[in-house]
Amino acid sequence: MPRGRLRVYLGAAPGVGKTYAMLGEGRRARERGRDVVVGLVETHGRARTAELLDGMEIVPRRTLVHRGATFTELDVDAVIARAPKTALIDELAHTNVPGSRNAKRWQDIEEILDAGIDVVTTVNIQHLESVNDVVEQITGVPQRETVPDEVVRRADQIELVDMSPEALRRRMAHGNVYAPEKVNAALSNYFRVGNLTALRELALLWVAGKVDEQLDRYRAAHGIEGTWEARERVVVALTGGPEGDTLVRRAARIADRSKGADLLAVHVTRSDGLTGGDPAILARQRTLVESMGGTYHQVVGDDVPRALLDFARGVNATQLVLGASRRGRFAQILSRGVGVETTALSGPIDVHMITHAEARQGRTRPERSRAALTRRRRLIGWAVAVLGMPLMTAALSPFRDVLSLPSEILLFLCLVVGVALVGGTWPAFTAAVGGSLLLNWFFTPPIGQLTIADPENLLALVVFVLVAAAVSTIVDLAARRTREAAQARADAEVLSTLAGHVLRGEAALPSLLGRLRETFGLASVTLLERVGEPSPDDRAEPEAWRILASSGGTPCTHPGAADTDVVIDERLVLAARGRLLDASDRRVLEAFAAEAAVALRQERLQEEAEQTKPLAEADKMRTALLAAVSHDLRTPLAAAKAAVESLRSSDVAWSAEDHDELLATADESLVRLGRLVDNLLDMSRLQAGALGLSLQAMGLDEVVPRAIDDLGPLRDQVQDDISTELPEIVADPALLERVLVNLMTNAVRYSPPGEKVLLTASRLGAHVEVRVIDRGPGIPAEAVERVFVPFQRLGDRDNHTGVGLGLALSRGLTEAMGGALTLEETPGGGLTMIVSMPISSRATTHGSCSPCQR
Numbered sequence: 001m002p003r004g005r006l007r008v009y010l011g012a013a014p015g016v017g018k019t020y021a022m023l024g025e026g027r028r029a030r031e032r033g034r035d036v037v038v039g040l041v042e043t044h045g046r047a048r049t050a051e052l053l054d055g056m057e058i059v060p061r062r063t064l065v066h067r068g069a070t071f072t073e074l075d076v077d078a079v080i081a082r083a084p085k086t087a088l089i090d091e092l093a094h095t096n097v098p099g100s101r102n103a104k105r106w107q108d109i110e111e112i113l114d115a116g117i118d119v120v121t122t123v124n125i126q127h128l129e130s131v132n133d134v135v136e137q138i139t140g141v142p143q144r145e146t147v148p149d150e151v152v153r154r155a156d157q158i159e160l161v162d163m164s165p166e167a168l169r170r171r172m173a174h175g176n177v178y179a180p181e182k183v184n185a186a187l188s189n190y191f192r193v194g195n196l197t198a199l200r201e202l203a204l205l206w207v208a209g210k211v212d213e214q215l216d217r218y219r220a221a222h223g224i225e226g227t228w229e230a231r232e233r234v235v236v237a238l239t240g241g242p243e244g245d246t247l248v249r250r251a252a253r254i255a256d257r258s259k260g261a262d263l264l265a266v267h268v269t270r271s272d273g274l275t276g277g278d279p280a281i282l283a284r285q286r287t288l289v290e291s292m293g294g295t296y297h298q299v300v301g302d303d304v305p306r307a308l309l310d311f312a313r314g315v316n317a318t319q320l321v322l323g324a325s326r327r328g329r330f331a332q333i334l335s336r337g338v339g340v341e342t343t344a345l346s347g348p349i350d351v352h353m354i355t356h357a358e359a360r361q362g363r364t365r366p367e368r369s370r371a372a373l374t375r376r377r378r379l380i381g382w383a384v385a386v387l388g389m390p391l392m393t394a395a396l397s398p399f400r401d402v403l404s405l406p407s408e409i410l411l412f413l414c415l416v417v418g419v420a421l422v423g424g425t426w427p428a429f430t431a432a433v434g435g436s437l438l439l440n441w442f443f444t445p446p447i448g449q450l451t452i453a454d455p456e457n458l459l460a461l462v463v464f465v466l467v468a469a470a471v472s473t474i475v476d477l478a479a480r481r482t483r484e485a486a487q488a489r490a491d492a493e494v495l496s497t498l499a500g501h502v503l504r505g506e507a508a509l510p511s512l513l514g515r516l517r518e519t520f521g522l523a524s525v526t527l528l529e530r531v532g533e534p535s536p537d538d539r540a541e542p543e544a545w546r547i548l549a550s551s552g553g554t555p556c557t558h559p560g561a562a563d564t565d566v567v568i569d570e571r572l573v574l575a576a577r578g579r580l581l582d583a584s585d586r587r588v589l590e591a592f593a594a595e596a597a598v599a600l601r602q603e604r605l606q607e608e609a610e611q612t613k614p615l616a617e618a619d620k621m622r623t624a625l626l627a628a629v630s631h632d633l634r635t636p637l638a639a640a641k642a643a644v645e646s647l648r649s650s651d652v653a654w655s656a657e658d659h660d661e662l663l664a665t666a667d668e669s670l671v672r673l674g675r676l677v678d679n680l681l682d683m684s685r686l687q688a689g690a691l692g693l694s695l696q697a698m699g700l701d702e703v704v705p706r707a708i709d710d711l712g713p714l715r716d717q718v719q720d721d722i723s724t725e726l727p728e729i730v731a732d733p734a735l736l737e738r739v740l741v742n743l744m745t746n747a748v749r750y751s752p753p754g755e756k757v758l759l760t761a762s763r764l765g766a767h768v769e770v771r772v773i774d775r776g777p778g779i780p781a782e783a784v785e786r787v788f789v790p791f792q793r794l795g796d797r798d799n800h801t802g803v804g805l806g807l808a809l810s811r812g813l814t815e816a817m818g819g820a821l822t823l824e825e826t827p828g829g830g831l832t833m834i835v836s837m838p839i840s841s842r843a844t845t846h847g848s849c850s851p852c853q854r
Contacts, residue, residue: 165196232261263294280590381423428472524552
């Protein structure tokens with residue numbers, strides 16, 4: 001019986017419409033005459049979803065009792081016994097009640113598929129095993145129900161049910177997803193715009209990967225080797241030469257012009273494991289590629305053009321970037337070269353030949369390898385060659401009449417092979433020539449003469465020399481390659497250690513230089529920086545160099561005092577003392593030097609950032625204070641002055657009611673003025689780092705009632721919905737009260753008549769979030785970044801288009817206590833201010849701090 005087909009509706013979050021889409025498909029298939037049943041569907045009380053079940057055949061669920069409670073689950077046996085063409089089964093990642101046949105619903109579905117029944121199901125991206133930890137990190141909510149990615153990847157069809165975060169939040173605000181009493185809590189926690197945006201991106205990327213797999217399988221199944229330009233991919237070929245930087249940058253520009261195409265760099269390594277390029281240069285170019293958003297790859301192949309094209313076709317590349325040949329004109333006459341050969345075989349892949357400064361300057365020759373064999377082995381080889389051949393001749397002379405010339409040649413050949421194995425090429429070649437002469441004189445007619453009567457004997461001697469030379473060459477080459485491979489492996493291990501050093505974040509210069517000194521057994525390693533402008537004789541003046549970092553014994557004070565130095569750029573030099581390093585070791589040394597320069601640059605950038613941060617904060621604060629004095633202080637002062645002047649005026653006889661109203665206006669303006677002065681003083685203390693803090697473990701129920709009481713007549717416009725089950729937080733009670741009063745006052749001021757400001761709180765990870773929610777006009781999207789400019793409304797003439805006073809102070813006080821103040825749009829209109837404070841560990845702290853001191 002053929003296995004059934006699986007179709008999965010994948011969503012980014014609950015409520016996007018997966019079940020609705022599944023039921024809609026089922027109804028359409030049923031109208032076309034297909035036998036469709038509902039195996040299990042959860043409507044979650046959603047009326048429009050429940051309407052789609054009308055008229056559908058529903059397989060009864062199985063009832064289970066667990067710990068005294070009754071549950072219903074999918075009845076696998078009933079679905080298989082009914083044997084429909086298609087079964088609709090909701091929530092693929094669901095965990096069955098203990099006592100069920102299978103632990104997971106996806107295992108139930110596997111049984112139904114094995115019975116030949118097609119299944120349509122639903123799942124959210126957060127339930128896929130591979131992204132489960134990422135979702136928890138983003139949302140702060142662990143997902144205990146998961147399904148292996150492979151189960152979903154095996155589906156015959158995967159359809160993404162997509163919805164923008166704003167649209168989903170509107171659906172929730174209208175009560176189309178959860179019950180009204182759960183909406184505010186859901187919007188404040190899991191269903192934030194940021195969370196939904198991240199989940200949506202995860203879903204889109206996962207489905208895009210699935211689409212790529214399907215395309216690759218289709219092309220492989222149909223034997224399609226040509227490139228399909230469904231997506232632009234630019235591959236740049238790197239040789240390990242200095243021209244690679246130019247090629248990478250040019251390829252990145254080509255990718256950018258191709259509407260954000262993928263950038264891939266590839267280096268072809270010979271099959272003997274040797275790269276053929278400079279490892280230090282390749283390491284630097286790999287960093288350059290990754291900094292531009294590309295990926296680095298290494299493939300093995302002795303035929304470079306075919307290896308490049310195989311890789312390009314394998315990744316479905318559309319463009320290939322190569323450097324112009326570095327070989328001379330004579331070499332290009334003898335061989336077409338990699339560029340020409342690749343272009344001829346590229347087919348539909350566009351090949352870009354990029355010129356560079358190194359073009360036609362000759363290929364960089366690798367340094368000559370040191371002797372493949374030790375001196376002792378070479379001496380033994382010469383001794384065997386010089387003494388072995390006469391001894392072999394003396395031993396075989398008595399048997400001249402018994403042995404034939406081919407047998408004698410084979411015995412001499414065995415001796416030559418032995419010499420090659422011991423001493424290498426030249427001793428073996430000498431033995432081969434000497435052996436041929438001895439065979440000619442003593443064993444080839446006419447005996448005692450260097451002439452050969454029989455042409456076959458001449459052929460045998462020539463073959464003997466050629467075979468002996470070939471064998472000795474191969475043996476020497478194998479020994480040489482063994483030594484090179486061992487050196488390459490050692491270099492790779494060192495570079496791997498360096499990469500691990502970087503990945504673990506150990507970028508401190510002393511640590512890096514210490515590892516370099518230990519790797520090569522050096523006495524000291526020093527990073528030097530040129531002082532002043534470079535000049536031709538700087539290297540001879542120790543005082544022109546400054547030691548930035550050093551490891552080991554006495555550091556080098558200038559490059560001339562080092563045994564080996566590596567010039568990083570015009571100002572930086574890495575100096576090593578202790579022993580001279582070989583050219584192959586120098587490549588690894590250059591990789592360390594490049595990483596040291598990066599570590600130095602990171603340290604200096606961090607120092608500059610720390611130095612400029614207080615200056616930027618101070619400048620921002622000065623601007624804020626001037627704005628406050630020029631605008632916010634003037635308004636209440638003018639109102640109080642006008643009221644007092646009116647009361648003192650003798651031209652008008654004020655009634656008792658008017659008199660009280662003017663006094664109330666003056667009093668309200670002076671209270672407002674006093675609050676502004678307090679705010680300005682607190683802002684000044686924040687700037688100076690002199691704000692007194694008394695951080696302690698406290699519950700929200702200790703400060704929220706006092707903050708609401710401080711609102712005075714406005715307290716009736718605030719609705720408190722703070723749970724008493726929340727954990728304690730670490731805060732200064734007085735300052736947190738000031739923050740909440742500022743935010744609630746601002747929210748009440750801009751809320752429409754009859755709409756109360758809602759004050760809620762919930763736990764999110766290691767923080768408790770207090771949310772002040774209003775239904776006012778909100779703020780323009782383009783003004784979000786300017787909301788927290790100190791003491792500034794968004795529009796001086798129209799105070800109802802933005803946020804009022806105190807937001808800058810509220811954020812400063814919140815951050816001084818170790819918390820954060822953010823905002824988001826209230827679904828359905830309005831603004832939500834979020835105060836996030838750390839959960840207490842019952843430790844009480846007292847002290848003085850400021851945002852720039854933490």
